[in-house]
Amino acid sequence: MADTNGHLYAELGDLARYLDTTLRKLDDAGAPLTTMSAQLPQAATHLEGLTKLTEEGTHEVMRLTEELQDSHAIVVGQLRKALMAVDNNENTPCVACLLRESQQLVAQEDKQLIGSRDRLAGTLTKVAETLTKGQTGGCVACTLTQSIHSLSQDDKRLIEIMTALSFQDLVAQRVKKLTTIVHDVERKLLELVVVFGLKHENATPEIKTDATDMLKQLKATNETAMKQNLVDDILGKFGFN
């Protein structure tokens, strides 16, 4: 019986020493833990900044893309003017037919989006060559040549560029998930700061009451980002500035 009691006493002593060592280690971990808590809001801010920067950049590319699309609309207007000019010239009926065909292709293309770009360019080239060879309509040929050039330069991949910019939305969604994780880690670290603060031998009853309120507030922020003043209050209350 005496041996059993002695063994138990020794085990309890070991356990007490183990607990004491563990608590000391936890105390040592307090400072880096708090530093991390203080740095996490900065990490979240950087992530949010990343979303904003990519959003601004994407809008700028979109603005330029839309300008090119507007330019395409002007080109189509020029082709229609050319058609009217050729329509008034009785000596060039076949050219008028070709231009009508071009106009129809443009109209179809507007509906079908991508469709018959190459056929359109080919037809317009034919029109320009015909007009250049003829005695009349030289300036119309110039207009058409410019239009062909603009179409070939500007128009082919505008829609693809526009849709490719949806990468920004996907990036922003992932950044949002990362921000949520950072806020969650921050919340958990602050809970640890409060809990360890309560265990500290110098914790006054006033601090204990405040800490309990803070824990409640932390739990209430589970679904939202924490307010900076709550973070500062918690760190300040437990001696971290």
Place this chain on the structure above:
Amino acid sequence: MPADPAMKILVVDDMSTMRRIVKNILKQLGYANVEEAENGQEGLIKLQGGGFGFVISDWNMPVMTGIDMLRAVRADETIKKIPVLMVTAEAQQENLIEAVKAGVSNYIVKPFTAETLQEKINKIFP
């Protein structure tokens, strides 16, 4: 019945870039009467205001998600017949099943092309 180019379309997405992309593609397809909403709640209020013939909505949005808006639309007698196309990064099978159960008209996974959007619109308005 083929889609009327003059019909009013609502684009619901919390990302301004996505709203602009969808609006731009719709314009190229011939649909110029497009309005925007930043989340499901704002979208629902606009839809209840009347006049819309088609909705293109994201799934993940703050305040009210796209799927919740879809359920609210289908539960509202005055707007329940409006076709709703979900455009979302949620590509899991269970998401699709959830959307179908909620009454989605069709479903596009991001990133998507203009051709895909046109194809889906053609299926909704044959």
